[in-house]
Amino acid sequence: MTPATAESVAEAPSAESLGVPESFADIARRLGDIPPNRIIWLPHVATEDDVLRSASCEPKRLTELVDGLLVEKAMGQREGFLAASLIAFLMAHVRTNRLGVVGAPDTILRLKPGQTRLPNVSFTAWANLPTADAHLQRVGPYAPDLAVEIISEGNTRAELARKRSEYFDAGTKRVWEIDPEARTVTVFTSVTDHTVFGTADVLDGGSVVPGFRLPLAQLFDDPQLNPRA
Structure with a gap:
Protein backbone atom coordinates (compact mmCIF):
# COMPACT_ATOMS: atom_id res chain seq x y z
CA MET A 1 0.00 0.00 0.00
CA THR A 2 1.19 3.50 -0.76
CA PRO A 3 0.06 6.49 1.36
CA ALA A 4 -0.08 9.78 -0.50
CA THR A 5 -1.78 13.12 -0.68
CA ALA A 6 -3.62 13.99 -3.85
CA GLU A 7 -3.43 17.38 -5.43
CA SER A 8 -6.70 19.23 -5.23
CA VAL A 9 -8.08 20.51 -8.51
CA ALA A 10 -8.57 24.26 -8.39
CA GLU A 11 -11.92 25.39 -9.75
CA ALA A 12 -11.97 28.65 -11.69
CA PRO A 13 -15.17 30.70 -11.57
CA SER A 14 -17.57 29.41 -14.20
CA ALA A 15 -19.03 31.60 -16.88
CA GLU A 16 -22.42 30.73 -15.43
CA SER A 17 -21.48 32.08 -11.98
CA LEU A 18 -20.24 35.31 -13.61
CA GLY A 19 -23.47 35.73 -15.53
CA VAL A 20 -21.81 35.08 -18.88
CA PRO A 21 -23.35 32.63 -21.39
CA GLU A 22 -21.43 29.36 -21.52
CA SER A 23 -20.33 27.43 -24.55
CA PHE A 24 -20.66 23.66 -24.63
CA ALA A 25 -16.88 23.48 -24.10
CA ASP A 26 -17.23 25.69 -20.99
CA ILE A 27 -19.88 23.35 -19.60
CA ALA A 28 -17.80 20.24 -20.28
CA ARG A 29 -14.84 21.88 -18.54
CA ARG A 30 -16.97 22.84 -15.51
CA LEU A 31 -18.17 19.25 -15.21
CA GLY A 32 -14.57 18.02 -15.01
CA ASP A 33 -13.28 18.19 -18.58
CA ILE A 34 -15.56 15.31 -19.51
CA PRO A 35 -16.19 14.27 -23.13
CA PRO A 36 -19.01 16.48 -24.46
CA ASN A 37 -20.87 13.43 -25.79
CA ARG A 38 -21.69 12.48 -22.18
CA ILE A 39 -23.73 15.66 -21.70
CA ILE A 40 -27.36 15.11 -22.68
CA TRP A 41 -28.95 18.25 -24.02
CA LEU A 42 -32.49 19.02 -22.88
CA PRO A 43 -34.52 22.13 -23.74
CA HIS A 44 -34.99 22.80 -20.02
CA VAL A 45 -33.12 22.61 -16.73
CA ALA A 46 -32.81 18.90 -15.93
CA THR A 47 -34.52 17.42 -12.86
CA GLU A 48 -34.59 14.13 -10.99
CA ASP A 49 -37.60 13.17 -13.09
CA ASP A 50 -35.36 13.33 -16.16
CA VAL A 51 -32.79 11.10 -14.41
CA LEU A 52 -35.50 8.55 -13.61
CA ARG A 53 -36.98 8.78 -17.11
CA SER A 54 -33.63 8.18 -18.81
CA ALA A 55 -33.05 5.11 -16.62
CA SER A 56 -36.43 3.58 -17.41
CA CYS A 57 -36.86 4.19 -21.14
CA GLU A 58 -35.20 2.43 -24.07
CA PRO A 59 -32.36 2.70 -24.64
CA LYS A 60 -31.68 2.85 -20.92
CA ARG A 61 -29.12 5.49 -19.95
CA LEU A 62 -27.66 5.90 -16.48
CA THR A 63 -27.33 9.62 -15.87
CA GLU A 64 -26.37 11.91 -13.02
CA LEU A 65 -27.97 15.29 -12.32
CA VAL A 66 -25.18 17.87 -12.11
CA ASP A 67 -25.70 21.63 -12.17
CA GLY A 68 -29.07 21.29 -13.87
CA LEU A 69 -27.68 19.03 -16.58
CA LEU A 70 -27.94 15.33 -17.32
CA VAL A 71 -24.51 13.69 -17.49
CA GLU A 72 -24.26 10.11 -18.71
CA LYS A 73 -22.31 7.88 -16.34
CA ALA A 74 -19.09 6.60 -17.87
CA MET A 75 -19.39 2.85 -17.55
CA GLY A 76 -18.86 -0.21 -19.73
Missing part, protein backbone atom coordinates in the same frame (compact mmCIF):
# COMPACT_ATOMS: atom_id res chain seq x y z
CA GLN A 77 -19.13 -3.97 -19.47
CA ARG A 78 -15.83 -4.38 -17.60
CA GLU A 79 -16.82 -1.82 -14.98
CA GLY A 80 -20.17 -3.56 -14.58
CA PHE A 81 -18.56 -6.94 -13.95
CA LEU A 82 -16.10 -5.44 -11.48
CA ALA A 83 -18.94 -3.72 -9.62
CA ALA A 84 -20.86 -7.00 -9.49
CA SER A 85 -17.83 -8.86 -8.08
CA LEU A 86 -17.24 -6.25 -5.38
CA ILE A 87 -20.93 -6.17 -4.49
CA ALA A 88 -20.90 -9.95 -4.02
CA PHE A 89 -18.02 -9.75 -1.52
CA LEU A 90 -19.46 -6.71 0.24
CA MET A 91 -23.01 -8.05 0.41
CA ALA A 92 -21.90 -11.33 1.97
CA HIS A 93 -20.31 -9.41 4.86
CA VAL A 94 -22.94 -6.68 5.21
CA ARG A 95 -25.90 -9.05 5.17
CA THR A 96 -24.33 -11.53 7.60
CA ASN A 97 -23.63 -8.75 10.07
CA ARG A 98 -26.77 -6.73 9.35
CA LEU A 99 -24.76 -3.56 8.80
CA GLY A 100 -26.81 -1.64 6.26
CA VAL A 101 -27.60 -1.37 2.55
CA VAL A 102 -25.40 -1.93 -0.51
CA GLY A 103 -26.15 -0.10 -3.76
CA ALA A 104 -25.43 -1.10 -7.37
CA PRO A 105 -24.44 1.23 -10.25
CA ASP A 106 -28.06 2.24 -10.92
CA THR A 107 -28.71 3.35 -7.31
CA ILE A 108 -29.53 7.07 -7.51
CA LEU A 109 -28.45 9.09 -4.48
CA ARG A 110 -29.25 12.75 -3.83
CA LEU A 111 -26.17 14.41 -2.36
CA LYS A 112 -27.97 17.76 -2.14
CA PRO A 113 -31.03 19.33 -3.78
CA GLY A 114 -30.60 19.24 -7.55
CA GLN A 115 -27.48 17.06 -7.44
CA THR A 116 -27.56 13.26 -7.80
CA ARG A 117 -24.75 10.75 -8.21
CA LEU A 118 -24.62 7.05 -9.05
CA PRO A 119 -21.56 5.48 -7.43
CA ASN A 120 -20.68 2.14 -8.98
CA VAL A 121 -21.05 0.59 -5.53
CA SER A 122 -22.22 2.21 -2.30
CA PHE A 123 -22.78 1.30 1.33
CA THR A 124 -24.83 3.08 3.98
CA ALA A 125 -25.21 1.89 7.57
CA TRP A 126 -28.75 1.35 8.83
CA ALA A 127 -28.20 3.95 11.55
CA ASN A 128 -27.22 6.60 9.00
CA LEU A 129 -30.32 6.35 6.82
CA PRO A 130 -32.39 9.51 7.39
CA THR A 131 -35.66 7.54 7.65
CA ALA A 132 -36.65 3.90 8.02
CA ASP A 133 -37.65 3.69 4.35
CA ALA A 134 -35.10 6.05 2.78
CA HIS A 135 -33.51 3.14 0.90
CA LEU A 136 -36.87 2.20 -0.65
CA GLN A 137 -37.43 5.53 -2.43
CA ARG A 138 -36.73 5.94 -6.14
CA VAL A 139 -34.02 8.46 -5.33
CA GLY A 140 -32.14 7.93 -2.07
CA PRO A 141 -32.27 11.20 -0.07
CA TYR A 142 -28.85 10.68 1.49
CA ALA A 143 -25.13 10.46 0.81
CA PRO A 144 -23.58 6.99 1.20
CA ASP A 145 -21.10 6.24 3.97
CA LEU A 146 -18.92 4.57 1.33
CA ALA A 147 -18.89 5.52 -2.35
CA VAL A 148 -17.00 3.41 -4.87
CA GLU A 149 -16.09 4.80 -8.28
CA ILE A 150 -14.66 2.40 -10.87
CA ILE A 151 -12.47 4.36 -13.26
CA SER A 152 -13.67 4.06 -16.83
CA GLU A 153 -12.17 5.19 -20.12
CA GLY A 154 -14.60 8.13 -20.19
CA ASN A 155 -13.65 9.47 -16.74
CA THR A 156 -11.21 12.33 -16.21
CA ARG A 157 -9.03 13.21 -13.23
CA ALA A 158 -10.89 16.49 -12.78
CA GLU A 159 -14.27 14.74 -12.84
CA LEU A 160 -13.21 12.23 -10.20
CA ALA A 161 -11.82 15.03 -8.01
CA ARG A 162 -15.12 16.90 -8.28
CA LYS A 163 -17.08 13.79 -7.36
CA ARG A 164 -14.89 13.18 -4.32
CA SER A 165 -15.44 16.74 -3.18
CA GLU A 166 -19.21 16.37 -3.54
CA TYR A 167 -19.26 13.06 -1.68
CA PHE A 168 -17.26 14.33 1.30
CA ASP A 169 -19.17 17.63 1.42
CA ALA A 170 -22.39 15.62 1.62
CA GLY A 171 -21.15 13.46 4.52
CA THR A 172 -19.57 10.43 2.86
CA LYS A 173 -16.83 8.97 5.06
CA ARG A 174 -14.81 6.95 2.53
CA VAL A 175 -14.37 6.95 -1.23
CA TRP A 176 -12.76 4.03 -3.03
CA GLU A 177 -11.52 4.62 -6.57
CA ILE A 178 -10.82 1.38 -8.39
CA ASP A 179 -8.50 1.36 -11.39
CA PRO A 180 -9.10 -1.87 -13.37
CA GLU A 181 -6.04 -1.29 -15.57
CA ALA A 182 -3.58 -0.76 -12.71
CA ARG A 183 -5.45 -3.28 -10.50
CA THR A 184 -5.40 -0.86 -7.60
CA VAL A 185 -7.88 0.61 -5.13
CA THR A 186 -7.24 4.13 -3.85
CA VAL A 187 -8.91 4.71 -0.48
CA PHE A 188 -9.72 8.34 0.22
CA THR A 189 -10.39 9.46 3.79
CA SER A 190 -10.80 13.09 2.69
CA VAL A 191 -10.85 14.91 -0.63
CA THR A 192 -7.05 14.65 -0.89
CA ASP A 193 -5.73 12.21 1.74
CA HIS A 194 -5.50 8.73 0.33
CA THR A 195 -3.69 5.37 0.32
CA VAL A 196 -3.18 3.20 -2.74
CA PHE A 197 -3.67 -0.57 -2.32
CA GLY A 198 -2.45 -3.16 -4.81
CA THR A 199 -3.00 -6.87 -5.36
CA ALA A 200 -0.60 -7.76 -2.53
CA ASP A 201 -2.75 -5.82 -0.04
CA VAL A 202 -5.96 -6.37 1.88
CA LEU A 203 -8.75 -3.82 1.49
CA ASP A 204 -10.13 -2.96 4.94
CA GLY A 205 -13.56 -1.44 5.60
CA GLY A 206 -12.28 0.28 8.75
CA SER A 207 -14.91 1.97 10.89
CA VAL A 208 -17.16 2.54 7.86
CA VAL A 209 -17.75 -1.15 7.07
CA PRO A 210 -16.65 -2.81 10.33
CA GLY A 211 -14.95 -6.18 9.93
CA PHE A 212 -14.84 -6.14 6.13
CA ARG A 213 -11.54 -7.38 4.73
CA LEU A 214 -10.92 -8.31 1.12
CA PRO A 215 -7.58 -9.50 -0.32
CA LEU A 216 -7.40 -7.54 -3.55
CA ALA A 217 -5.84 -10.47 -5.38
CA GLN A 218 -9.11 -12.28 -4.70
CA LEU A 219 -11.08 -9.45 -6.27
CA PHE A 220 -8.93 -8.82 -9.33
CA ASP A 221 -8.39 -12.54 -9.98
CA ASP A 222 -12.14 -13.16 -10.12
CA PRO A 223 -12.68 -15.29 -13.27
CA GLN A 224 -15.25 -12.88 -14.68
CA LEU A 225 -12.66 -10.09 -14.65
CA ASN A 226 -10.08 -12.04 -16.65
CA PRO A 227 -9.80 -13.87 -20.00
CA ARG A 228 -11.44 -17.28 -20.04
CA ALA A 229 -8.99 -19.99 -19.00
Whole structure:
Protein backbone atom coordinates (compact mmCIF):
# COMPACT_ATOMS: atom_id res chain seq x y z
CA MET A 1 0.00 0.00 0.00
CA THR A 2 1.19 3.50 -0.76
CA PRO A 3 0.06 6.49 1.36
CA ALA A 4 -0.08 9.78 -0.50
CA THR A 5 -1.78 13.12 -0.68
CA ALA A 6 -3.62 13.99 -3.85
CA GLU A 7 -3.43 17.38 -5.43
CA SER A 8 -6.70 19.23 -5.23
CA VAL A 9 -8.08 20.51 -8.51
CA ALA A 10 -8.57 24.26 -8.39
CA GLU A 11 -11.92 25.39 -9.75
CA ALA A 12 -11.97 28.65 -11.69
CA PRO A 13 -15.17 30.70 -11.57
CA SER A 14 -17.57 29.41 -14.20
CA ALA A 15 -19.03 31.60 -16.88
CA GLU A 16 -22.42 30.73 -15.43
CA SER A 17 -21.48 32.08 -11.98
CA LEU A 18 -20.24 35.31 -13.61
CA GLY A 19 -23.47 35.73 -15.53
CA VAL A 20 -21.81 35.08 -18.88
CA PRO A 21 -23.35 32.63 -21.39
CA GLU A 22 -21.43 29.36 -21.52
CA SER A 23 -20.33 27.43 -24.55
CA PHE A 24 -20.66 23.66 -24.63
CA ALA A 25 -16.88 23.48 -24.10
CA ASP A 26 -17.23 25.69 -20.99
CA ILE A 27 -19.88 23.35 -19.60
CA ALA A 28 -17.80 20.24 -20.28
CA ARG A 29 -14.84 21.88 -18.54
CA ARG A 30 -16.97 22.84 -15.51
CA LEU A 31 -18.17 19.25 -15.21
CA GLY A 32 -14.57 18.02 -15.01
CA ASP A 33 -13.28 18.19 -18.58
CA ILE A 34 -15.56 15.31 -19.51
CA PRO A 35 -16.19 14.27 -23.13
CA PRO A 36 -19.01 16.48 -24.46
CA ASN A 37 -20.87 13.43 -25.79
CA ARG A 38 -21.69 12.48 -22.18
CA ILE A 39 -23.73 15.66 -21.70
CA ILE A 40 -27.36 15.11 -22.68
CA TRP A 41 -28.95 18.25 -24.02
CA LEU A 42 -32.49 19.02 -22.88
CA PRO A 43 -34.52 22.13 -23.74
CA HIS A 44 -34.99 22.80 -20.02
CA VAL A 45 -33.12 22.61 -16.73
CA ALA A 46 -32.81 18.90 -15.93
CA THR A 47 -34.52 17.42 -12.86
CA GLU A 48 -34.59 14.13 -10.99
CA ASP A 49 -37.60 13.17 -13.09
CA ASP A 50 -35.36 13.33 -16.16
CA VAL A 51 -32.79 11.10 -14.41
CA LEU A 52 -35.50 8.55 -13.61
CA ARG A 53 -36.98 8.78 -17.11
CA SER A 54 -33.63 8.18 -18.81
CA ALA A 55 -33.05 5.11 -16.62
CA SER A 56 -36.43 3.58 -17.41
CA CYS A 57 -36.86 4.19 -21.14
CA GLU A 58 -35.20 2.43 -24.07
CA PRO A 59 -32.36 2.70 -24.64
CA LYS A 60 -31.68 2.85 -20.92
CA ARG A 61 -29.12 5.49 -19.95
CA LEU A 62 -27.66 5.90 -16.48
CA THR A 63 -27.33 9.62 -15.87
CA GLU A 64 -26.37 11.91 -13.02
CA LEU A 65 -27.97 15.29 -12.32
CA VAL A 66 -25.18 17.87 -12.11
CA ASP A 67 -25.70 21.63 -12.17
CA GLY A 68 -29.07 21.29 -13.87
CA LEU A 69 -27.68 19.03 -16.58
CA LEU A 70 -27.94 15.33 -17.32
CA VAL A 71 -24.51 13.69 -17.49
CA GLU A 72 -24.26 10.11 -18.71
CA LYS A 73 -22.31 7.88 -16.34
CA ALA A 74 -19.09 6.60 -17.87
CA MET A 75 -19.39 2.85 -17.55
CA GLY A 76 -18.86 -0.21 -19.73
CA GLN A 77 -19.13 -3.97 -19.47
CA ARG A 78 -15.83 -4.38 -17.60
CA GLU A 79 -16.82 -1.82 -14.98
CA GLY A 80 -20.17 -3.56 -14.58
CA PHE A 81 -18.56 -6.94 -13.95
CA LEU A 82 -16.10 -5.44 -11.48
CA ALA A 83 -18.94 -3.72 -9.62
CA ALA A 84 -20.86 -7.00 -9.49
CA SER A 85 -17.83 -8.86 -8.08
CA LEU A 86 -17.24 -6.25 -5.38
CA ILE A 87 -20.93 -6.17 -4.49
CA ALA A 88 -20.90 -9.95 -4.02
CA PHE A 89 -18.02 -9.75 -1.52
CA LEU A 90 -19.46 -6.71 0.24
CA MET A 91 -23.01 -8.05 0.41
CA ALA A 92 -21.90 -11.33 1.97
CA HIS A 93 -20.31 -9.41 4.86
CA VAL A 94 -22.94 -6.68 5.21
CA ARG A 95 -25.90 -9.05 5.17
CA THR A 96 -24.33 -11.53 7.60
CA ASN A 97 -23.63 -8.75 10.07
CA ARG A 98 -26.77 -6.73 9.35
CA LEU A 99 -24.76 -3.56 8.80
CA GLY A 100 -26.81 -1.64 6.26
CA VAL A 101 -27.60 -1.37 2.55
CA VAL A 102 -25.40 -1.93 -0.51
CA GLY A 103 -26.15 -0.10 -3.76
CA ALA A 104 -25.43 -1.10 -7.37
CA PRO A 105 -24.44 1.23 -10.25
CA ASP A 106 -28.06 2.24 -10.92
CA THR A 107 -28.71 3.35 -7.31
CA ILE A 108 -29.53 7.07 -7.51
CA LEU A 109 -28.45 9.09 -4.48
CA ARG A 110 -29.25 12.75 -3.83
CA LEU A 111 -26.17 14.41 -2.36
CA LYS A 112 -27.97 17.76 -2.14
CA PRO A 113 -31.03 19.33 -3.78
CA GLY A 114 -30.60 19.24 -7.55
CA GLN A 115 -27.48 17.06 -7.44
CA THR A 116 -27.56 13.26 -7.80
CA ARG A 117 -24.75 10.75 -8.21
CA LEU A 118 -24.62 7.05 -9.05
CA PRO A 119 -21.56 5.48 -7.43
CA ASN A 120 -20.68 2.14 -8.98
CA VAL A 121 -21.05 0.59 -5.53
CA SER A 122 -22.22 2.21 -2.30
CA PHE A 123 -22.78 1.30 1.33
CA THR A 124 -24.83 3.08 3.98
CA ALA A 125 -25.21 1.89 7.57
CA TRP A 126 -28.75 1.35 8.83
CA ALA A 127 -28.20 3.95 11.55
CA ASN A 128 -27.22 6.60 9.00
CA LEU A 129 -30.32 6.35 6.82
CA PRO A 130 -32.39 9.51 7.39
CA THR A 131 -35.66 7.54 7.65
CA ALA A 132 -36.65 3.90 8.02
CA ASP A 133 -37.65 3.69 4.35
CA ALA A 134 -35.10 6.05 2.78
CA HIS A 135 -33.51 3.14 0.90
CA LEU A 136 -36.87 2.20 -0.65
CA GLN A 137 -37.43 5.53 -2.43
CA ARG A 138 -36.73 5.94 -6.14
CA VAL A 139 -34.02 8.46 -5.33
CA GLY A 140 -32.14 7.93 -2.07
CA PRO A 141 -32.27 11.20 -0.07
CA TYR A 142 -28.85 10.68 1.49
CA ALA A 143 -25.13 10.46 0.81
CA PRO A 144 -23.58 6.99 1.20
CA ASP A 145 -21.10 6.24 3.97
CA LEU A 146 -18.92 4.57 1.33
CA ALA A 147 -18.89 5.52 -2.35
CA VAL A 148 -17.00 3.41 -4.87
CA GLU A 149 -16.09 4.80 -8.28
CA ILE A 150 -14.66 2.40 -10.87
CA ILE A 151 -12.47 4.36 -13.26
CA SER A 152 -13.67 4.06 -16.83
CA GLU A 153 -12.17 5.19 -20.12
CA GLY A 154 -14.60 8.13 -20.19
CA ASN A 155 -13.65 9.47 -16.74
CA THR A 156 -11.21 12.33 -16.21
CA ARG A 157 -9.03 13.21 -13.23
CA ALA A 158 -10.89 16.49 -12.78
CA GLU A 159 -14.27 14.74 -12.84
CA LEU A 160 -13.21 12.23 -10.20
CA ALA A 161 -11.82 15.03 -8.01
CA ARG A 162 -15.12 16.90 -8.28
CA LYS A 163 -17.08 13.79 -7.36
CA ARG A 164 -14.89 13.18 -4.32
CA SER A 165 -15.44 16.74 -3.18
CA GLU A 166 -19.21 16.37 -3.54
CA TYR A 167 -19.26 13.06 -1.68
CA PHE A 168 -17.26 14.33 1.30
CA ASP A 169 -19.17 17.63 1.42
CA ALA A 170 -22.39 15.62 1.62
CA GLY A 171 -21.15 13.46 4.52
CA THR A 172 -19.57 10.43 2.86
CA LYS A 173 -16.83 8.97 5.06
CA ARG A 174 -14.81 6.95 2.53
CA VAL A 175 -14.37 6.95 -1.23
CA TRP A 176 -12.76 4.03 -3.03
CA GLU A 177 -11.52 4.62 -6.57
CA ILE A 178 -10.82 1.38 -8.39
CA ASP A 179 -8.50 1.36 -11.39
CA PRO A 180 -9.10 -1.87 -13.37
CA GLU A 181 -6.04 -1.29 -15.57
CA ALA A 182 -3.58 -0.76 -12.71
CA ARG A 183 -5.45 -3.28 -10.50
CA THR A 184 -5.40 -0.86 -7.60
CA VAL A 185 -7.88 0.61 -5.13
CA THR A 186 -7.24 4.13 -3.85
CA VAL A 187 -8.91 4.71 -0.48
CA PHE A 188 -9.72 8.34 0.22
CA THR A 189 -10.39 9.46 3.79
CA SER A 190 -10.80 13.09 2.69
CA VAL A 191 -10.85 14.91 -0.63
CA THR A 192 -7.05 14.65 -0.89
CA ASP A 193 -5.73 12.21 1.74
CA HIS A 194 -5.50 8.73 0.33
CA THR A 195 -3.69 5.37 0.32
CA VAL A 196 -3.18 3.20 -2.74
CA PHE A 197 -3.67 -0.57 -2.32
CA GLY A 198 -2.45 -3.16 -4.81
CA THR A 199 -3.00 -6.87 -5.36
CA ALA A 200 -0.60 -7.76 -2.53
CA ASP A 201 -2.75 -5.82 -0.04
CA VAL A 202 -5.96 -6.37 1.88
CA LEU A 203 -8.75 -3.82 1.49
CA ASP A 204 -10.13 -2.96 4.94
CA GLY A 205 -13.56 -1.44 5.60
CA GLY A 206 -12.28 0.28 8.75
CA SER A 207 -14.91 1.97 10.89
CA VAL A 208 -17.16 2.54 7.86
CA VAL A 209 -17.75 -1.15 7.07
CA PRO A 210 -16.65 -2.81 10.33
CA GLY A 211 -14.95 -6.18 9.93
CA PHE A 212 -14.84 -6.14 6.13
CA ARG A 213 -11.54 -7.38 4.73
CA LEU A 214 -10.92 -8.31 1.12
CA PRO A 215 -7.58 -9.50 -0.32
CA LEU A 216 -7.40 -7.54 -3.55
CA ALA A 217 -5.84 -10.47 -5.38
CA GLN A 218 -9.11 -12.28 -4.70
CA LEU A 219 -11.08 -9.45 -6.27
CA PHE A 220 -8.93 -8.82 -9.33
CA ASP A 221 -8.39 -12.54 -9.98
CA ASP A 222 -12.14 -13.16 -10.12
CA PRO A 223 -12.68 -15.29 -13.27
CA GLN A 224 -15.25 -12.88 -14.68
CA LEU A 225 -12.66 -10.09 -14.65
CA ASN A 226 -10.08 -12.04 -16.65
CA PRO A 227 -9.80 -13.87 -20.00
CA ARG A 228 -11.44 -17.28 -20.04
CA ALA A 229 -8.99 -19.99 -19.00
